[in-house]
Amino acid sequence: xxxxxxxxxxxxxxxxxxxxxxxxxxxxxxxxxxxxxxxxxxxxxxxxxxxxxxxxxxxxxxxxxxxxxxxxxxxxxxxxxxxxxxxxxxxxxxxxxxxxxxxxxxxxxxxxxxxxxxxxxxxxxxxxxxxxxxxxxxxxxxxxxxxxxxxxxxxxxxxxxxxxx
Amino acid sequence: xxxxxxxxxxxxxxxxxxxxxxxxxxxxxxxxxxxxxxxxxxxxxxxxxxxxxxxxxxxxxxxxxxxxxxxxxxxxxxxxxxxxxxxxxxxxxxxxxxxxxxxxxxxxxxxxxxxxxxxxxxxxxxxxxxxxxxxxxxxxxxxxxxxxxxxxxxxxxxxxxxxxxxxxxxxxxxxxxxxxxxxxxxxxxxxxxxxxxxxxxxxxxxxxxxxxxxxxxxxxxxxxxxxxxxxxxxxxxxxxxxxxxxxxxxxxxx
Numbered sequence: 001x002x003x004x005x006x007x008x009x010x011x012x013x014x015x016x017x018x019x020x021x022x023x024x025x026x027x028x029x030x031x032x033x034x035x036x037x038x039x040x041x042x043x044x045x046x047x048x049x050x051x052x053x054x055x056x057x058x059x060x061x062x063x064x065x066x067x068x069x070x071x072x073x074x075x076x077x078x079x080x081x082x083x084x085x086x087x088x089x090x091x092x093x094x095x096x097x098x099x100x101x102x103x104x105x106x107x108x109x110x111x112x113x114x115x116x117x118x119x120x121x122x123x124x125x126x127x128x129x130x131x132x133x134x135x136x137x138x139x140x141x142x143x144x145x146x147x148x149x150x151x152x153x154x155x156x157x158x159x160x161x162x163x164x165x
Numbered sequence: 166x167x168x169x170x171x172x173x174x175x176x177x178x179x180x181x182x183x184x185x186x187x188x189x190x191x192x193x194x195x196x197x198x199x200x201x202x203x204x205x206x207x208x209x210x211x212x213x214x215x216x217x218x219x220x221x222x223x224x225x226x227x228x229x230x231x232x233x234x235x236x237x238x239x240x241x242x243x244x245x246x247x248x249x250x251x252x253x254x255x256x257x258x259x260x261x262x263x264x265x266x267x268x269x270x271x272x273x274x275x276x277x278x279x280x281x282x283x284x285x286x287x288x289x290x291x292x293x294x295x296x297x298x299x300x301x302x303x304x305x306x307x308x309x310x311x312x313x314x315x316x317x318x319x320x321x322x323x324x325x326x327x328x329x330x331x332x333x334x335x336x337x338x339x340x341x342x343x344x345x346x347x348x349x350x351x352x353x354x355x356x357x358x359x360x361x362x363x364x365x366x367x368x369x370x371x372x373x374x375x376x377x378x379x380x381x382x383x384x385x386x387x388x389x390x391x392x393x394x395x396x397x398x399x400x401x402x403x404x405x406x407x408x409x410x411x412x413x414x415x416x417x418x419x
Binding site: 027038 | 170171173174186188189192194195198202205206209210212216217228229231256275278279285287288
């Protein structure tokens with residue numbers, strides 16, 4: 001039996017050795033493998049973060065490119081639209097103008113045709129009515145009226161006819 | 166009845182007198198220390214078996230928790246430059262806790278022997294002193310004893326030596342008190358048991374009074390404090406003091 005309270009030199013030395021041995025054993029069998037594993041995991045996590053960042057950058061570049069091309073397409077579409085609108089307007093204007101011109105020409109022609117027809121009718125009527133009047137007058141009064149009166153009468157009549165017609 | 170509380174048993178003695186150290190005695194303390202070391206080392210090996218980087222097992226989670234806690238404890242209290250002390254502090258704590266708790270399976274705690282705590286305290290004291298000399302130089306270390314006035318030198322030396330002694334005795338005293346109180350309680354309950362069952366008449370009382378029924382269960386409740394709480398607490402205090410003293414020593418006093 002050793003004393004209850006007391007320092008035994010051999011035990012003392014042995015316990016110092018045991019403590020350092022235990023420190024080594026713990027370092028070798030607990031801290032070394034766990035720290036190595038933690039370091040590996042950290043590296044893996046870092047690598048994953050780097051990968052994710054690279055993927056993000058790439059995605060951003062693609063998105064930018066896409067937006068750029070979308071914008072270009074939109075610009076192009078609006079260009080085409082406005083050109084088409086302009087062309088259509090020009091065309092419609094020219095068509096309208098042409099139509100107006102044509103309509104005016106047709107109207108003019110119609111007016112002149114009507115005038116011509118009227119003139120012709122008047123002339124025909126003039127000569128016919130003149131002859132008829134002469135005949136009737138000759139028959140009614142049974143005398144020859146002079147040429148001047150005759151002309152005058154006819155003209156008056158025609159004039160009246162022309163005004164009433 | 167007789168109740169005897171003794172020191173560590175001696176299993177084997179080498180009959181050669183070595184100067185200063187005396188005869189080598191293979192005591193219970195040393196043998197149980199080896200058992201403790203084996204338990205800790207095997208636990209470490211078991212915990213760190215097939216470590217994985219992801220999808221970890223509960224066992225690995227425990228191993229990682231232990232390592233992280235030790236790292237945080239040492240680095241948090243002492244700073245990054247004392248990272249190399251992590252295994253030492255961890256060994257100190259693990260050995261202390263397992264030594265204190267091994268009494269639960271009936272073995273004699275190595276920490277119930279002052280030699281063990283004295284050994285640890287001397288190692289820690291050496292580290293503190295080495296750190297002080299490293300920080301202030303040998304001159305600065307020696308000059309520190311004369312502050313604030315040279316008259317204080319003996320007291321300063323005394324307080325310096327008190328550090329390892331108080332560390333060792335605090336730990337030892339707590340564990341020994343647990344051993345003593347446990348022995349007293351077992352003895353007292355056995356006596357009470359004998360007295361109680363001795364009241365039974367005839368041979369039945371004679372037989373039953375020899376069996377200490379009251380020793381079952383009751384001491385376990387007291388053991389929660391004297392073994393579990395005190396054991397873990399003292400280990401923590403010892404490590405905390407170690408860490409604080411060395412960290413303080415690293416701070417230049419001048």
